Amino acid sequence: MKHLLLLCLFSLFASLLFSQNKKPIDHADVHRWRKIEQQKLSNNGQWALWAQTPVSEGDATLHLWNATSGATRVFPRSTEAQFSDDSKWLVFKIKPALDTLKALRRKKVKDEDLPKDTLGILDLANGKLEKISRLKNFSLPEKWSGWLAFQVEMEKPAAPKKDTAAVKPDTSKTVIVPPPPLKEGEGAAKKKTPKKEDKDNGYRLIVRNLPKGFQDTIAYVKEFALAKRGPRLLLHTTGKGDTLPFAANANALQNGVYLIDLEPYNLRPLLRAKGKFQQLSLDDFGRQAAFVADLDTTKARVRPWQLRYWKMDQDSAKIIAGPQSDFLPKPQPSQQPQPSQQPQQWNISENARPVFSDDASKLYFGAAPPAILNDTTLLKEEIVDVEVWAWNDKLLYTQEEMRLENEKKRSYPVVFHIRQNRFVSLGSPQLPELRFQEERNANLALGILEEPYTQYITSEGTPHKDLFAVNLETGDKKMIVKDLRCNPRLSPAGKYIAWWSDPDTAWFAWNAGTGSIARLTDNRTVPFFDEESDVPDYPSEHGIAAWLEGDEAMLIYDKYDLWKIDPEGKKKPQRVTNGRASKTIYRYIKLDPEERSIRRNAPLLLHKFNDLTKSEGYTWLNLPQENTSDLGAFVPFLKEKWEDGYAYTRNLLKARYDGVFLYSRENYATFPNLIYASADVGEKLVSNANPQQAEYNWGSIEMVEWTSLTGEKIKGLLVKPEGFDPKKQYPMIVNFYERLSDELNRHRAPDFHRSQINYTVYTSRGYLVFAPDIPYRIGYPGESAYDAIMSGVTSLISKGFVDSKRVALQGHSWGGYQAAYLVTRTNLFTCAEAGAPVANMTSAYGGIRWESGLNRAFQYEHQQSRIGGTLWEKPKQYIENSPLFALDKVETPLLILSNDKDGAVPWYQGIELFTGLRRLGKPAWLLNYNDEPHWPVKIQNRVDFQKRMQQFFDHYLMAAPEPSWMKRGVPPMEKGILQGF
Structure with a gap:
């Protein structure tokens, strides 16, 4: 007992002494602090990853924690890490030390001579790290594994060393006699100038099988794309070079677009020709490809871009659209260009990347309106430099100027129905904005027209708009409602278009099947608008949490709660949380980044915030079924997360294939370090970014x-x-x-x-x-x-x-x-x-x-x-x-x-x-x-x-x-x- 008392007194004295030794924070001390960024979990939940970066400037460090061993491995100067889909590999960039770069810049070293990034490839099974220098970029497949694609640039050839051996001066007179001219066929062959690696010619692409170690090198690749779900890679190379050690099948490549089947490995040309190729695209499984091409060898200022398409049963990519395609708008006879007029011909957009629908039945691309060309015969001093502002312009000149670069690249969507071999033009200057369902499978798009109301932006800051339903099968456009102040949403399955009407302070939905509009909420039970709004305008919405699968229902928010709403307006809104009574605000956390709708019986993870105490936490919610009580049944998240005096992040991560979570909690005195939670490990603090805070x-x-x-x-x-x-x-x-x-x-x-x-x-x-x-x-x-x-x-x-x-x-x-x-x-x-x-x-x-x-x-x-x-x-x-x-x-x-x-x-x-x-x-x-x-x-x-x-x-x-x-x-x-x- 005596010893215990002495120990307690010693601990108290040490604590008081430590408290007295604490110091104020000066500006020099601030540089010691680190932020936690780039948090990730491997799909199997065995690995947690994060970067610690200085709050000022300096080198980031990657931290990799293993759930089985509890050990953390640190990688200096590393960032932008990705796990392979099978959780067997970690790939990341290793940056040159910032101090080294600064020292070299002070010595006036050119940018091209500065140290380059390095690629780090870590085998998570054995911990072996491989480094590859002079990295440009890398890409791992999203939904399959075993391969890595990355680009590197060649070493700059070293300058020849001068012969410094001592040579005695020759003081005798020297007569220089020119050599006789060479006869035809004599003399050494002319040395070829190496083809330069740069953004115009491309860089080396290395395609590597990670478990087997096999790799191939393709020279001068400008662009490449991996399929999302299948082992295929699409690339564009500007052609072979004579100075690089290429793989056997790489040294025969000409300028063109190629497809690589990775399993088994096979490279095939889709199009080889002189010209430009860009905007490469594959469907999810790599069974179809599309890109835009310009094969015109003239110096025409308006380039005749083509849309090229390939599928599995074709030997090469075929032209399916070009400047003469029927679906493109045609100039009126009175608008035919004269020598002094601008061209009127529409074109395939070089700036819009073709996109396949998830079900691979549709290909979306862009049509570009005629370009406005400048007069190249004028000298710089002959060009008038004046802004003309007109009172009746739809937009202020300054707004038009801010949008100028985007307008130069503007395109209007066209859909190619692949199985029907049919094009449908969707967008136009008369309906410039279209929103598609995320998978792009549905035959409905949302059209938005703001042009009649753009002057309202000056006085209100919020654009008014007309809403249209656009039929992707026919291209027909049906006006749904005029002059709305809203942010309309297309439902995931494409059955409804929903919006919040500011003047009505209510939710509405348009039914694609019936063409009817239903009012979904009123404010008699609770207000669905921002109750604390104190600006001279209509109060705003609280937002949509999610849709249920098949567009069965919407989940929307009031200030505190989630409500299940029938998009047809036939069923009474159903409150599924009970936050208002306790002043607790519930908000849905989307755990799957690719989730488009919620399965009907799936539990939902909610973040909760008490408006009185400002304390936060998590809870699970089971949505109520038909004919049950209004309130959902809460189920525990390991144990329900709710602690007075703490805030919990809304950016919580969940491993794809296991019940593993990564999150943080914080308060004024507690830094938001990362917590790993699973049924096996329990809850474990895995990071300690700022231990110096205690000083x-x-x-x-x-x-x-x-x-x-x-x-x-x-x-x-x-x-x-x-x-x-x-x-x-x-x-x-x-x-x-x-x-x-x-x-x-x-x-x-x-x-x-x-x-x-x-x-x-x-x-x-x-x-x-x-x-x-x-x-x-x-x-x-x-x-x-x-x-x-x-x-x-x-x-x-x-x-x-x-x-x-x-x-x-x-x-x-x-x-x-x-x-x-x-x-x-x-x-x-x-x-x-x-x-x-x-x-x-x-x-x-x-x-x-x-x-x-x-x-x-x-x-x-x-x-x-x-x-x-x-x-x-x-x-x-x-x-x-x-x-x-x-x-x-x-x-x-x-x-x-x-x-x-x-x-x-x-x-x-x-x-x-x-x-x-x-x-x-x-x-x-x-x-x-x-x-x-x-x-x-x-x-x-x-x-x-x-x-x-x-x-x-x-x-x-x-x-x-x-x-x-x-x-x-x-x-x-x-x-x-x-x-x-």
Whole structure:
């Protein structure tokens, strides 16, 4: 007993000593943290795989864990791993060390001379690893095994060594006599120039039988494709070369497309000719092939692309479609091209890959409209460079410009009914968008037409559309409904088209058999719309979870529950979970990536989230059968997963052939390491990505609640430093966006965030972090933020542990706008950082979101900015909600982030804010990371931003010395040289 007491006292002392030795997280420490990515399970469930990658930059490591031995094998600098379908092999890329690449680049080594990727082939049975250098790419079959295809590039020939032997100089005079001319047939043969391996000529393709070790090499392969379910490979080679050691059957290859039967191994030509070949495609079992070809040897600018097709009983790939095909639209007589006019001939698309239906009965490909050709006789200085914007254009010029490259490659679907040898044209400029059932077996497609309503996008941001049912047998197009705001879905079996109607806040379905439309839901029992919507628009749907097999029923969501819905609208909607009573949100987890519908009696894995405690877990659901109770019977997942204070990933993995799962759980203090679960092993933690976390101060998080200035109960998150003492006073940073309290149990690993503070970094250094939820009132977004944030801050100050003289704001984008607004309304805050803020809603309203080309008006009229009307309808609200018009009231030093390539918020908004404060003599700084978008993306810029933001807050809240960049800026002469830290 005495010894036990001494042991306990020693353990307590060691724990206290360790706690005292913990340190704050500095920027140099952040580089130690790793993320877990690329999680995989082998199909037999015996192997778990993941990559650990630095949060900043550096080399990834692959981790391979075995369920039988419990051992983990680590592969440095490795990534993009794939298991073979039979779970016997692991194939992955090994990257050159990043430090090595940087060192060589500093020595001005050319890119082509830098180290290349290496292929790793691991035999999982014996652990033997083979490495193959100079890898370009690799491919494993999806649904069969035993073979691997990969491409490599040849070694660059070494430069000939110079003869450095000492030679005595010859001081005698030398007379140079030219040799006599060679007679015909004399002399050495002219040395052939090696054919270069590159993206135009192709690279070596190696096809290897993994268990037997047999392999073949095919030279200069530009493109290849493996069949999904059968042992066949399709390839295009640009022809043999005379300088590579080829296999016996490879040295006779000419430019063309070839098919390899892998079992037994046999290579056969499908088409050998001069020309271009691309968009190779095989059906699932490799019994049919298709590709597009251009065999024209002229220099015609409009290329006559052909569609070539092969099946098992053919010796070669035949032309089945070309520019003269009957199904292509023909120009009208009045539109026949004249010498000065553009061509009118349609063509087979070179940009659309042919696709076979799963049942191999149909081949889909693209028809391309006539190209618009430029005048090649004009000199560059003769070309007029002007944009013409017209008020009655369907789309803004900027939107058209953003879509330009896609429009140049646009094609319209055509289906070839293989057994009937018949083509049906499906799409056209009059119906440009078609959606097909995933297997593409059904004879129904969904047609969508937005063109009559495109101008609505400017004001609403949401496109209206007409819906059509397209018959794949005949090409007939039947309008289903006009002018909908919705995201329509085609059912998996092709029997229904379902949609959510915004104005009706209800689900509807069109029956392909009867042509009738049924309303499926109303909102009398429960609301099926977003109950928390606070934007000036129709509330949105909660979505479809899945369809039952044969399109028997839809599973849809309300806020909390799943509902079984009859797509014909004849049966009453049936609730199959009971989440609303306990405020628990249930959501379906799709375990099979290829699942298209749910078998009628199959159990469903659900993720659950309690809206009150924010705790999460998993459970199984058996769908109720006919004439049973409304509630499904829950069955255990090993044991039901539900733990207060934890979040569980929705990206859970299941092995294909065994009841094995890989998932993660997390909370503020617990990193989401991977957990392997099976009946044999139980549950086992298999990763430990960040053991160094124990060395640092971390802190804790809790939910807080208060009453707003308008009398509303509001929640928020309060993050406290480790060793928090309520009798002390702490500096506090208020970080916000809209609603963040649902993230209570999310882990926040140190990272160089692109837009906000890292909670754990700041709390480890003695800060409090407060994240309030913000409920909004339409027309008053700024005041809504003021009411929620100010009431929350004053509530915390009243508790005594917040130093009211050391409170700061930090927000980005919408949060940046709110930060800028708040400093015009109160002088409570010691300092503030506003990232990508809107300062002037009147000028931002007419601006452009350059990443999409959209005018910004819609977000004020209908979406996040929440004004609820046009600038001319509500000028007062635009002005009152704009910080720019009240900058004379600002007393808070402000740090602004506004990048010159911001595609969401025009960066001149940050300039207006900065120049206004500067004109008024208010302390302000603006950071512009050149050529960066809405936030810094490059790692060096993210590190720089986080350093400057921390120095800014440390100066005002921790009395740290003012850095040089705050005292005097960083002049252009010093840019990129002296950072001013």
